[in-house]
Amino acid sequence: MGDGVSEVHGEALLTIGAFAARARLSAKALRLYDRLGLLAPAHVDETTGYRYYRAGQAEHARLVALLRRLDMPLARIAEVVHADGDRAAGLLDVYWTDVEARVAAQRTLVDYLRGRLTGRDSDVYGKFVVETVDVPEQVLISETRHLLADELPTWIGASLGRLEEAARDCGGVTAAPFVVYHSDVSAESDGPAESCVPVADEAAARAWSEERGRARQTRVRVEPAGRLAYTRIVKAQVEYPQILAAFGAVEEWVAAQGLTVTGPCREVYFADWETAGPEDPVCDVAFPVR
CATH class of the missing domain: 1.10.1660.10 (Multidrug-efflux Transporter Regulator; Chain: A; Domain 2)
Structure with a gap:
């Protein structure tokens, strides 16, 4: 032809x-x-x-x-091209949301690395607003784990989910859950980290821990009232290692104010992680101080 x-x-x-x-x-x-x-x-x-x-x-x-x-x-690509119109468009939207989240996180990391490479860390820290807040005494149910940085995101979500479910038998959740770093968690150092959920009923919490808590290194403890120095960060800034810039900013501010760090650092998760966008505030990076 x-x-x-x-x-x-x-x-x-x-x-x-x-x-x-x-x-x-x-x-x-x-x-x-x-x-x-x-x-x-x-x-x-x-x-x-x-x-x-x-x-x-x-x-x-x-x-x-x-x-x-x-x-x-x-x-x-195979999923998209083999789907019908609406579903294919939905798959594209999901992919692009992931891309935007990754780029937002990388942008934060570039800023942090630029400060490290030029020796002007303070320029990076100056982008964070640091404040203090007084926290009342809290009854906590918690789960502790030794793990490396790449294991951390999955474990945080899973452990807080387990603890929040358990909180139903402990009078309910009374404040935002948080993760305490008792030692450094990085690519080489495995912590440990401790997921914590504040609950209302100490007696019920201790009964829960005795009955079902031993398998996952869970415990109940009472954290005394205290003060936190913290900075609020968006979802794109939470990923390791760019979150280190937020920790550094709080540490620098604490030293400049003449305060003393009295305990391990923590991340307080006050927002719904699944529904939050890359630029939505989700977490307070904090240190106990006096």
Whole structure:
């Protein structure tokens, strides 16, 4: 038929060269998309191995190429292109929300690293507003774990979830949950860290701990009233290691005010993590002081 068009089983199909030109892609890219299951040819000649495409597949091919330009992983591209319109758009929205969250976190990390590299840490710390708050005595149910920084996000969510569920049997949650770092948690140091949920009923909490709490290094303790020096950060700033800038800012402020740190640092989680966006305040980075 000419012009890169061949008749196969009574249907006019484009050779890979003609289809590549129409889709504005290379033949190499089309072979890759076929191999990855993103765009299969309409027909492959069993003898020659030549690939043939329908003209209508060009839009599909361009869609794959555009999604690749978003640095979308191939597995996620496959999900999008094989979904119907509304679901495909929803999958794209989920991916892009993840991208924006990652970029926001990386932006914070770049600011922190720039300060470290230039020796102007104070320029970074000056972006944080540090205040103090008085906290009443609290009955806490807690779970302690030795773990490294990359394990921390998953454990925090899971442990606080378990403790908040347990709090139903302990008179209910009375204040924002928090995580205490009794020693450094990093890529090399494993803490320990302690997830804490304030509850209303100490007697019920101790009964719960005796009955069901031993398996996960849980305990009940009463934290005396005290004062916290803290700075409020958004979700994008919580990820390690950029959160170190917030801890550094509070430590510098405490020293400048002539205060004394009286206990381990902590992160107080006062917002719904799942529904918060990258720029929404979610956490107070704090040190007990006097």
